Amino acid sequence: MNMNTIATINFKGGVGKTTATWALGHVAALSPNIRSLVFDLDAQMSLTQAIALNEDGSPFKNFSDWYDRAVGKKKTIFNALDDFTGQGNFNFGINYEFIYKISERYNFVPSVEDLYWTELELFDREKVKFFIQRLLEKIQNSSNVPVYDYILFDCPPSFSLLSYSVLSCCKLVLIPINPDFFAAKGLSLLLSSLRMRIEPFPVPKIGVFMNRAKKPGGSSTKRYSNETQRYLDDARDVLNRVSTERGLTVKLFDTAIFDRVGMKRAIQEGLPVDFKTQFQNLWKEIQAFI
Amino acid sequence: MSEQEILNELRVLSQKVDRLTFLLESMRAEQQSKRPARTPKPKLVPLTPEEVQQYQTRFGELYEQWLSGDELGVQGQLDKLEVEELRRLADSNNLNVTSKMSKERVLHLIGARFREKKQLHQVRASRPEGT
Numbered sequence: 001m002n003m004n005t006i007a008t009i010n011f012k013g014g015v016g017k018t019t020a021t022w023a024l025g026h027v028a029a030l031s032p033n034i035r036s037l038v039f040d041l042d043a044q045m046s047l048t049q050a051i052a053l054n055e056d057g058s059p060f061k062n063f064s065d066w067y068d069r070a071v072g073k074k075k076t077i078f079n080a081l082d083d084f085t086g087q088g089n090f091n092f093g094i095n096y097e098f099i100y101k102i103s104e105r106y107n108f109v110p111s112v113e114d115l116y117w118t119e120l121e122l123f124d125r126e127k128v129k130f131f132i133q134r135l136l137e138k139i140q141n142s143s144n145v146p147v148y149d150y151i152l153f154d155c156p157p158s159f160s161l162l163s164y165s166v167l168s169c170c171k172l173v174l175i176p177i178n179p180d181f182f183a184a185k186g187l188s189l190l191l192s193s194l195r196m197r198i199e200p201f202p203v204p205k206i207g208v209f210m211n212r213a214k215k216p217g218g219s220s221t222k223r224y225s226n227e228t229q230r231y232l233d234d235a236r237d238v239l240n241r242v243s244t245e246r247g248l249t250v251k252l253f254d255t256a257i258f259d260r261v262g263m264k265r266a267i268q269e270g271l272p273v274d275f276k277t278q279f280q281n282l283w284k285e286i287q288a289f290i
Numbered sequence: 291m292s293e294q295e296i297l298n299e300l301r302v303l304s305q306k307v308d309r310l311t312f313l314l315e316s317m318r319a320e321q322q323s324k325r326p327a328r329t330p331k332p333k334l335v336p337l338t339p340e341e342v343q344q345y346q347t348r349f350g351e352l353y354e355q356w357l358s359g360d361e362l363g364v365q366g367q368l369d370k371l372e373v374e375e376l377r378r379l380a381d382s383n384n385l386n387v388t389s390k391m392s393k394e395r396v397l398h399l400i401g402a403r404f405r406e407k408k409q410l411h412q413v414r415a416s417r418p419e420g421t
């Protein structure tokens with residue numbers, strides 16, 4: 001596949017996976033002639049709901065109407081999985097009933113609650129591993145939708161069957177961490193088990209960035225607060241160790257994201273300028289690494 | 291009581307109120323003058339990048355020694371250091387210290403950081419069945 005595929009994952013919930021995935025897809029599509037597609041694969045549907053609801057909790061009519069039609073016509077990601085794991089050929093049609101146009105160059109495949117069922121023994125587990133790869137081939141070959149330059153996946157905070165399906169075919173695993181002990185510990189656990197989970201598939205490149213970094217207080221000239229710097233150093237140690245011990249291609253991105261932005265407001269009113277600049281810098285580093 | 295008498299009483303009362311107000315303000319001013327002047331939070335003298343590097347290397351060596359099981363040896367070395375030196379060692383390794391922090395408190399921070407690093411580096415991953 002020629003498409004650049006990026007999976008955002010971390011075992012720890014609440015580190016900013018969803019916001020980062022959405023923001024990176026957004027800044028990617030700001031470049032002329034670049035088209036990006038974002039998948040929400042988390043059954044908690046955080047990204048889908050952020051797009052579906054206005055800041056006051058009322059439904060965003062354009063998307064809600066489209067979503068209801070997709071569910072009614074059985075054109076959701078769950079229906080695609082159901083079709084793929086069924087007895088017959090994989091004949092799921094790719095078009096704008098399955099993919100939602102946020103903008104001309106930024107498209108979206110929402111999640112559905114039914115994805116919870118994928119963890120039960122209802123599907124052929126071996127077959128599900130190949131689902132995302134086959135789905136991407138269908139998207140790439142479809143004449144109903146454009147050829148996407150970048151495809152980003154917002155994965156659930158666990159090695160779910162769907163996460164596994166994404167990780168086994170993506171080019172980059174993107175791991176946001178926060179300046180706290182549990183995020184750093186989660187990074188260590190994730191990297192240590194990634195290879196054995198993905199084998200025999202090749203392990204993708206691994207990129208890590210600090211999200212919700214804190215600035216130092218007072219007149220300090222340091223770039224980060226002591227806490228943020230300590231956990232960045234720890235992340236660097238972990239990455240150096242696993243890249244040596246397990247032969248992984250890893251990178252700790254120099255760009256950290258400082259601000260915490262309300263995701264719903266950012267989606268519906270646009271990214272604040274400084275927040276956008278930070279993600280554009282991170283995106284440049286990702287493009288160079290991928 | 292005549293109108294003049296009432297006015298005289300009011301004048302006396304007004305003078306008493308003025309006197310009380312003066313006394314209260316004097317007492318407040320006296321208390322404020324006794325209160326120690328607010329001193330800014332003490333800060334550590336900034337170190338050069340070379341000094342920071344040296345302290346980080348030293349911290350790393352002490353951590354490795356501590357990790358290898360020689361906890362008493364490390365504790366002995368740290369105890370021998372002057373409190374200023376300890377503060378610089380901790381500050382260079384991004385621990386939140388101030389120039390007034392006690393030696394015990396700085397030692398506690400360093401110990402906590404060693405334990406945290408050890409926790410982060412201990413990983414036991416195993417392949418789950420069925421994947």
